[in-house]
Amino acid sequence: xxxxTQLDSHVxxxxxxxxxLRCNYSSSYSPSLFWYVQHPNKGLQLLLKYTSAATLxxxxxxxxxxxxxxxTSFHLTKPSAHMSDAAEYFCVVSEDSGYALNFGKGTxxxxxx
Amino acid sequence: ETGVTQTxxxxxxxxxxxxxxxxxxxxxxxxxxxxxxxxxxPLELMFVYNFKEQTENNSVPSRFSPECPxxxxxxxxxxxxxxxDSALYLxxxxxxxxxxxLNTDTQYFGPGTRLTVL
Numbered sequence: 421x422x423x424x425t426q427l428d429s430h431v432x433x434x435x436x437x438x439x440x441l442r443c444n445y446s447s448s449y450s451p452s453l454f455w456y457v458q459h460p461n462k463g464l465q466l467l468l469k470y471t472s473a474a475t476l477x478x479x480x481x482x483x484x485x486x487x488x489x490x491x492t493s494f495h496l497t498k499p500s501a502h503m504s505d506a507a508e509y510f511c512v513v514s515e516d517s518g519y520a521l522n523f524g525k526g527t528x529x530x531x532x533x
Numbered sequence: 534e535t536g537v538t539q540t541x542x543x544x545x546x547x548x549x550x551x552x553x554x555x556x557x558x559x560x561x562x563x564x565x566x567x568x569x570x571x572x573x574x575p576l577e578l579m580f581v582y583n584f585k586e587q588t589e590n591n592s593v594p595s596r597f598s599p600e601c602p603x604x605x606x607x608x609x610x611x612x613x614x615x616x617x618d619s620a621l622y623l624x625x626x627x628x629x630x631x632x633x634x635l636n637t638d639t640q641y642f643g644p645g646t647r648l649t650v651l
Contacts, residue, residue, distance in 0.1 A: 463623060463642035523576040
């Protein structure tokens with residue numbers, strides 16, 4: 421069975437500094453991995469997606485994530501945080517059978533001036 | 534309108550009421566999903582439809598009844614809910630599910646319906 425662990429429930433960074441949101445997964449085969457973002461009172465929006473192509477995936481709004489099989493990690497990074505990046509971020513892994521996406525519990529990103 | 538829309542955005546209901554949540558997608562997708570998002574818990578998949586056929590019911594209580602009349606519309610009928618059912622209910626759609634049942638397509642989410650059961 422697949423599962424996702426987001427290692428930090430809250431992350432606080434200053435505007436202009438790098439962002440690192442950590443995610444580890446467990447999967448019995450080569451998974452598909454996603455990062456979604458949810459702004460207050462909004463639905464979830466896809467940031468980026470990994471599906472066994474390049475291990476470094478670039479997404480929207482300057483975010484990127486690197487798939488590291490040896491570490492079973494898929495951390496999300498951004499070189500310079502913007503105030504508008506403040507939101508809830510979800511790491512997601514697809515199941516190897518069935519239709520579900522397994523969501524992590526989310527990391528709340530706070531960006532301070 | 535574009536994307537995935539949900540109505541109503543907010544709903545307050547008593548435990549004896551019957552109400553319905555509506556989801557509509559304007560993306561030409563064939564798979565639609567209902568998720569429940571409770572505070573401090575991961576998103577929980579409730580139901581999946583692929584080409585109007587229900588393909589997954591994730592052990593959801595019968596007081597939640599989905600309906601998918603066509604590939605663009607998805608409803609969630611609610612009846613005799615409990616206070617613990619209060620949550621954000623999210624609808625999503627994706628292109629379709631593969632023959633192998635694998636789900637690698639991007640899911641597009643609506644803004645959700647914030648449900649409060651009194």
